[in-house]
Each structure stands twice: as C-alpha cells, then as structure tokens.
Amino acid sequence: MGSGQVTSSVPFEFQGKHITVAGLGVSGVPAARVLHGLGARVTVVNDGDDERARAQAADLAALGVTVRLGDGATLPEGTELIVTAPGWKPDKPLFTAAAEAGVPVWGDVELAWRLRGPGAAPWLAVTGTNGKTTTVQMLASILKAAGLRTAAVGNIGVSLLDAVLGEDAYDVLAVELSSYQLHWAPSLRAHSAAVLNLAPDHLDWHGSMEAYTHDKGRVYEGNRVACVYNAADKATEDLVRAADVEEGCRAIGFTLGTPGPSELGVVDGLLVDRAFVADRRQNAQELAEVSDVNPPAPHNIANALAAAALARAYGVPPHAVRDGLRAFTPDAHRIAHIADVDGVAYVDDSKATNTHAAEASLAAYPSIVWIAGGLAKGATFDELVTGAAARLRGVVLIGADRALIREALARHAPEVPVVDLDRTDTGAMRAAVREARRLAAAGDTVLLAPACASMDMFVNYNQRGDAFAQAVRALGTGA
Known part of the structure; x- marks a missing residue:
C-alpha cells in the first residue's frame, strides 16, 4: 500500500459554468436538475430520440436546460465540464473530443462526492464482480443495528445525489459502486472500501481485463481506515498494495478459513x-x-465477512454485526429456496447472470440438477463446468446460447445427462423444471443458476426467476 497523504478534491464553482450532461435517464435527469439549480448553464446531449427522451427533454427545457436529442457525439461549444451517465463508454467520440479540449469528465458519483457539505457522512464503499448489492445491504443492516443513521446507496436504494443533497442526515453511507461509476470518479476518497472479487465482466465496455481491474481498484484510492480484500482472490490484494492511501490505513483480509492477524x-x-x-x-x-x-x-458468508469488516472499520460493536446479519433479508432471485418437492430442493439464483456468479452458486450444493443458459455475452464455460462436474446429476439447457454450455459439458462432464430444450419462449421454463424433476432424486437440489443474461427469453432476471418459481409451485400442486 502506498503511504502518500491524499488531499480532498479541489472545490469546483458551478455558478455560470457551461456544463454538458451526457445522457438522460436515471442519473442524467437528476444531475441536470441539480446543476441547473446550482447556477450552471446546462446542456444535455442524448443519443436516443424516442418518446421517453422527448418527454424528459420537455421537462428539463421548462426549467431552462438545453437538450440535444439524437446527438450524443458532438461536444457543445464552450463546455467546461462533462457529467456523464455511468454507462457511456470511455471511447465515445464525445469523450475523445473532451480529452482533446482538456475538458474534465465526471460521473454521477464524482458529482455527488464534490457536492458533499461540511461534516458530510463518510462513505463505506463496496465493489466487485459479484455480491456488491448483497454486501452493501448487509452492511447497511449492520450499521442500523448499531443505531447509526445510514442508507444503502449508489447502484441501489437511495440515489447518491439524493443522499448527499436531501434533507435526511446520515452518520455514514453504505455505497455500492460499479466499475463504470468508479471509472468516472477520479477524486472519490472513501473512509474504507472493499473489492469482493474480480472476474472477467463488462470487458466490452472497459476494453480489457486490465482496464476493468484498474477501475475496480480506484475504490481504494485515498482510503482512510481500511482497504478490505478477499484473501482467496489475490488480484484484490494486489489492488490494495498498489493503492495510494492515507497514512495509517490498513489492509484487512476476509477468508472462509481460519483468519490470520488483520483478517x-x-x-x-x-x-x-x-x-x-x-x-x-x-x-x-x-x-x-x-x-x-x-x-x-459460502459466497454469501464471504459477503457477510466483507460487510462485517467495513462495519468494524467504522467502529461498530460485535453485537451489531450479529444483529444486523440476523435482520438482513436477501433480495429475490439470489439463491432463494422456493420449495421442496418429493425430497428435492428447488433454488432460484436467476441473478447468477455470469459464470463467476454461477460458480459460487454451484459450489453451495453437493448434488445438483442445473438449469442454465440464456445470452452468454461472450463468456466461455469450460472452467465453470470443470469445477462443477462432480456435483452435477443432470443439466437442463434453455436459451439462445445453450449450445456453448452443452459443448463444454460434452468436453468436461460427458457422463452427466443433458436435456437440451430447443425453445426460447417464456413457456420453456415450465418444461425445464419438469425435465429437472425427472432427472433429480431425493436429496438433490434443482438449481436455476443460468450463468447467462436473460434478455433472449425474459425482460430481465427477475422475470426469469419468477417463471422458475411459478413452475416449481405448479409441480407441488400437480399442475
């Protein structure tokens, strides 16, 4: 870990500044409103020009904000700062033009960080490829159990701008941060932060695993008290070693094994x-x-340890960790037990939309009939199948890219029976559950952990998980 003293961000005067907001939507519209309220001269640029965008543009125009629809590539003349939606890729022409003109680019997280008032609540930040939302919610539950005023913010719950500028006074914030948000947050300095794990994800956005890892590591920059890392994932510890933090900040590991000192x-x-x-x-x-x-x-115990480490770094007493974990209820579609039918457990982990998440889910059960498939997003499945092969009693494949998983199974688990459902309609889930029931024996777990995105068959992973739960309940009634 570096030992350089890190100063806070330089104050920015918004009054009269020409500021371009890149993108309408959940972050762009509130950013435009806030900046206009601070006296900035705001122009919003947006790639799309659909009905929703036009409605949002009309609302902003009524305030006096200029909106350019269908033109997100051109840098408006006189721009002194860009505030971007986190999903806008760094290689967009708008940002190339900004770099050439020396115009800084912030995301919504950076804007919120800059707008914190005197004595603002410190941030306990969480990032990682998987487990962010659960860990942040566990952390908020622990902090509340300690009697602290807090909220789960960032990618979930309360928006960061609302948390920073709203009337509610917080003692501390539990902040979920994506790699996109961290990329555009150069001056963020958390009280303490955790990187839960690192696996290939969003590489189309970042351009490489190296760039993705670098952006995740930004969460450690300037930490004051603790940099929390996963002792089972050396890449997270390497990011701690590379970080430039405040004097006295400690590296704190978490492990599913017996902890050593500072773990x-x-x-x-x-x-x-x-x-x-x-x-x-x-x-x-x-x-x-x-x-x-x-x-x-196992992976949820790791999440709990990371949340506990951040809470302890903030000074939370031991009993609050216990009470907060007991009070925590996970979101739907995260290794959720739906029912037992004829001695077989049915578990919904539709949120396992990539191979890393599916790997953790498969590791949680000893004997599995696996329902998998969907949109692979460029993923490969050989490593996932190799690691899970000994646990698989059968596999049911659905979705557009199921052949990729079938081929990996043929290479690495040829003895496992596979049902390949050649359909992508939403009714395929009921057929998949029936086939899984046929393959399962008492003591097995039928696990929906698709390792793929859902949009080939469903609106989102929530709808996919709901379809699974409905199909399981239909089994129980004989329907």
Missing part, C-alpha cells in the same frame, strides 16, 4: 475478527454464527 474469517461455525481487536496476534473476537447469515452459502 476476518470462520472458526468452528463462527464469524470471527482478528483485525479490529486489541491484540490481533493472540486474540479473536466472535461476531456471529454462520447460521446468522441468510442464506449460509
């Missing part, structure tokens, strides 16, 4: 802390039982 881990069914104790070489502090984590799958 949190698991001993005899207990979550324990050997980082935030008086004598971490000799002592450990019990925080909670593994059974307090809902559900107690």
Whole structure:
C-alpha cells in the first residue's frame, strides 16, 4: 500500500459554468436538475430520440436546460465540464473530443462526492464482480443495528445525489459502486472500501481485463481506515498494495478459513475478527454464527465477512454485526429456496447472470440438477463446468446460447445427462423444471443458476426467476 497523504478534491464553482450532461435517464435527469439549480448553464446531449427522451427533454427545457436529442457525439461549444451517465463508454467520440479540449469528465458519483457539505457522512464503499448489492445491504443492516443513521446507496436504494443533497442526515453511507461509476470518479476518497472479487465482466465496455481491474481498484484510492480484500482472490490484494492511501490505513483480509492477524474469517461455525481487536496476534473476537447469515452459502458468508469488516472499520460493536446479519433479508432471485418437492430442493439464483456468479452458486450444493443458459455475452464455460462436474446429476439447457454450455459439458462432464430444450419462449421454463424433476432424486437440489443474461427469453432476471418459481409451485400442486 502506498503511504502518500491524499488531499480532498479541489472545490469546483458551478455558478455560470457551461456544463454538458451526457445522457438522460436515471442519473442524467437528476444531475441536470441539480446543476441547473446550482447556477450552471446546462446542456444535455442524448443519443436516443424516442418518446421517453422527448418527454424528459420537455421537462428539463421548462426549467431552462438545453437538450440535444439524437446527438450524443458532438461536444457543445464552450463546455467546461462533462457529467456523464455511468454507462457511456470511455471511447465515445464525445469523450475523445473532451480529452482533446482538456475538458474534465465526471460521473454521477464524482458529482455527488464534490457536492458533499461540511461534516458530510463518510462513505463505506463496496465493489466487485459479484455480491456488491448483497454486501452493501448487509452492511447497511449492520450499521442500523448499531443505531447509526445510514442508507444503502449508489447502484441501489437511495440515489447518491439524493443522499448527499436531501434533507435526511446520515452518520455514514453504505455505497455500492460499479466499475463504470468508479471509472468516472477520479477524486472519490472513501473512509474504507472493499473489492469482493474480480472476474472477467463488462470487458466490452472497459476494453480489457486490465482496464476493468484498474477501475475496480480506484475504490481504494485515498482510503482512510481500511482497504478490505478477499484473501482467496489475490488480484484484490494486489489492488490494495498498489493503492495510494492515507497514512495509517490498513489492509484487512476476509477468508472462509481460519483468519490470520488483520483478517476476518470462520472458526468452528463462527464469524470471527482478528483485525479490529486489541491484540490481533493472540486474540479473536466472535461476531456471529454462520447460521446468522441468510442464506449460509459460502459466497454469501464471504459477503457477510466483507460487510462485517467495513462495519468494524467504522467502529461498530460485535453485537451489531450479529444483529444486523440476523435482520438482513436477501433480495429475490439470489439463491432463494422456493420449495421442496418429493425430497428435492428447488433454488432460484436467476441473478447468477455470469459464470463467476454461477460458480459460487454451484459450489453451495453437493448434488445438483442445473438449469442454465440464456445470452452468454461472450463468456466461455469450460472452467465453470470443470469445477462443477462432480456435483452435477443432470443439466437442463434453455436459451439462445445453450449450445456453448452443452459443448463444454460434452468436453468436461460427458457422463452427466443433458436435456437440451430447443425453445426460447417464456413457456420453456415450465418444461425445464419438469425435465429437472425427472432427472433429480431425493436429496438433490434443482438449481436455476443460468450463468447467462436473460434478455433472449425474459425482460430481465427477475422475470426469469419468477417463471422458475411459478413452475416449481405448479409441480407441488400437480399442475
């Protein structure tokens, strides 16, 4: 870890500045409103020119904001700052023109960070390829159990701009940050931060795994108290070592094994802390039982340890970790147990939309009939299948890119029976569940962990998970 003292961001005067907001939508519209309210001369540029965009443009125009629809590539004359929606790719012509003109580019996270007032609530930040939302929600639950005023913000819950500028006063914020948001947040300096894990994702946006990893690592820059990393994922520790942090900031690991000094881990069914104790070489502090984590799958226990590490870095007492984890209820479609039918458990992890998430889900059960498939997004499945092969009792494939998984199964698990459903209509899920029931025996788990996106068959992963749950409940009624 670097030891350079990091100063806070330089104040920015918005009054009278020519500011371009790139993109309408969930971040662009509120950013435009806020900047206009601060006295900036705001122009919004947007690639699309559909009915929704025109309605948003009309609302902003009524305030005096200029909106250019169907032209997100041209840099408006006189622009002194761009505030972009996080999803806009860095190689867009607008940003190339900005770089040539020396115009800075911020995302909504950077804007929120700059707009914090005196004595603003510190940020406990979480990023990673998978588990961000669950970890941030666990963290917020722990902080609330400690009696702190907090909210889960960023990619989820309350928007960061609302959290920073709203009337609610917070003691501390639990902040979920995507790699997109971190890319456009150059001056963010968290109290403490965690990178949960790193696996190839969004490489079409970042251009390379190196660039994706670099953007994730930005979350550690300037941390004051703790940089939390995954001891089982060396790449996260490497990012800590490379980070330039404030003097005294500590590297804190989390592990599913017995923790060493300056780590949190698991001993005899207990979550324990050997980082935030008086004598971490000799002592450990019990925080909670593994059974307090809902559900107690290995990757979810890792999420709980990361949340606990950030909470402990903020000074939360041990009992609040236990109480917060007990109070936490996971979102739908995240390793959610739907029902037991004839001794077979049916589990919905429709949120496992990439191979890394599916790998964690498959590792949670000893004997699985796996329902998988959808849009692969350029993924390959050999490593996933190799790791899960010993646990598979059968596989049911659905979706547009199912052949990629079928071919990986043929190479690495040829003895596992596979049902390839040659259909992509929404009714295919009921057929998939029926086929899975036929393959399963008592004691098995039928697991929907698609390792793929859902948009070939469903509106989103929520609808896919709902279809699975409906099909399972139909089994129970004999329908």
